[in-house]
Amino acid sequence: MTVIDGARSSRSNHRFLDCAVAAAVFAYNLPVQGFAVPDSAVSWIAYALPAGLCLPYVFHRRRPLSMFSVIVATAYLQLVLGVELLVADVMLVPALHAVARSRPPSNSVPAAVAVAVWTITMTMPSMERYSMSFGDVGLLVLIVAIAWLTGMLARVRNEYVHSLQLRAEQVERDAAAAERTRIAREIHDIVSHSLSAIVLLSEGAAGTVRQDPDAAAAAMKTVRDTGREAMTEMRSMLTVLHSDDPVDRVPAPGVAQLDGLVERSRAVGIPVDYRVTGEPVELPPGLQLVIYRVIQESLTNVGKHAGPEVRAVRVHLNYGPATIELTVADDGRGTDSSSASGWGLMGMRERVLAQGGTFDAGPTADGFHVAVSLPAEAVR
Structure with a gap:
């Protein structure tokens, strides 16, 4: 399996899990929703509210802020319609966590305040009916705070890991640039010295070829040797470029x-x-x-x-x-x-x-x- 195939498989698994969570909470909510919906409410509310609280969660990885906006708007609509607590209201907690995990505090803090205010406003009138104390309400608010805090910590950690990855990539780019500079310097030294020697020897041989053929031949032999040595050093450089094995490195002069x-x-x-x-x-x-x-x-x-x-x-x-x-x-x-x-x-x-x-x-x-x-x- 390639890296791309693995990433696709991971996204597919996450999508399946998100759908399963939303569907499970929605299905579990159906048998008990009739106790929370007032008689005066139309029947579609009994299905629309749980759907608005559960189904948007499927998009919490791709559109966390839009997902949260729909869920919290549905929760406040529930409050306005006088519908009591639903099992589906629990989806506010993972929705808030998703926003805190993926968005800056300028988005996640107002989201946490909105959920906390909704929690207090929703539970305070029902304390006597559900035999709840102020401590129970405080515990619910604490759960909201924990959801926000854990999301924030996850976001900080993800940003830290991302910064380390960027730093590692920059170090790799710097190392590659340094290696290119080193190779350019080596090539300059090899080519500059060898060509200078070849030019001087060739000029000398051209000037003495008629008067002193032996000296000209000796000069051209040195030209040949200098060229061969330069070729050997260049091959050594190319060997280093095409091999990551230190054993293949030819000793430098x-x-x-x-x-x-x-x-x-x-x-x-x-x-x-x-x-x-x-x-x-x-x-x-x-x-x-x-x-x-x-x-x-x-x-x-x-x-x-x-x-x-x-x-x-x-x-x-x-x-x-x-x-x-x-x-x-x-x-x-x-x-x-x-x-x-x-x-x-x-x-x-x-x-x-x-x-x-x-x-x-x-x-x-x-x-x-x-x-x-x-x-x-x-x-x-």
């Missing part, structure tokens, strides 16, 4: 892949000086990915913006006792923040801040620098 990243950058003509100082420690995959992507994006920006006059690009990763420091600095012509904005610097900044670190990037007197500091307590 990290510190161990930095040497290869540096070598590929050197192959495209970026003079990278890579140094590691301090005592290296095992880092969580998330932090390793941040370090890798920051260096990758920084080297990509060097290839795009530093110009051919760049003589040195210093990449320094330092494992300190309290922080892990990462700097990437070049002596090229650099770039302003606007030309390196967007997914590049913004993506790096967001990655670092998400790990509780600090990020700084900007032009210097002789080039451009990126400085990152990550708290050691987040990685040990």
Whole structure:
């Protein structure tokens, strides 16, 4: 059975139960209604009043306020016609409960007052006949109050459950948006770095293919390897997108892949000086990915913006006792923040801040620098 079929079955069961309750009270009322209807009343009243009190209850789930209005109007008509208490009058209690359960206090409080006033007005003149005391009348009013209160509590609970469902849906939407942002950032880093390297290598190969065919062939081989690596990373991203199983997740690039990243950058003509100082420690995959992507994006920006006059690009990763420091600095012509904005610097900044670190990037007197500091307590 599907969820939709189950919901339909539940509604059908509720409808059957509502009809059964209304029919049972109406049928039970018929044998005794003659004692309550005065002789002067026309015979149809003996059937119309119980019908007006019972049958509208069938609609208490779909039209609670309309249902209550018909029932309470019938009850007050009974009072005006001088008809004494009927068994069907008990339907005022579940009708009030239905209104309190589904409508705000601005509707349910007047409804409760109307039923309470009717109860007092209807029972007070009949106290002696039915051997009732003021305590009995008070008990009936208390039953009315309990019907209203339980309906109100049910309404509050339903609203609370609904708010939790909305909150859970919002959390799910936020998580999906965050995942989309993460994937977009990863794709940007993969494609931007790889295409930049491919463009630089292709331009170099095109310029040397006649003078130095071997160098051009080596450059094109590096283009091939760079493209294959980018395809591998993209397949890994697609695997994650199409699988909910953590086992299927391919390990993200990290510190161990930095040497290869540096070598590929050197192959495209970026003079990278890579140094590691301090005592290296095992880092969580998330932090390793941040370090890798920051260096990758920084080297990509060097290839795009530093110009051919760049003589040195210093990449320094330092494992300190309290922080892990990462700097990437070049002596090229650099770039302003606007030309390196967007997914590049913004993506790096967001990655670092998400790990509780600090990020700084900007032009210097002789080039451009990126400085990152990550708290050691987040990685040990």
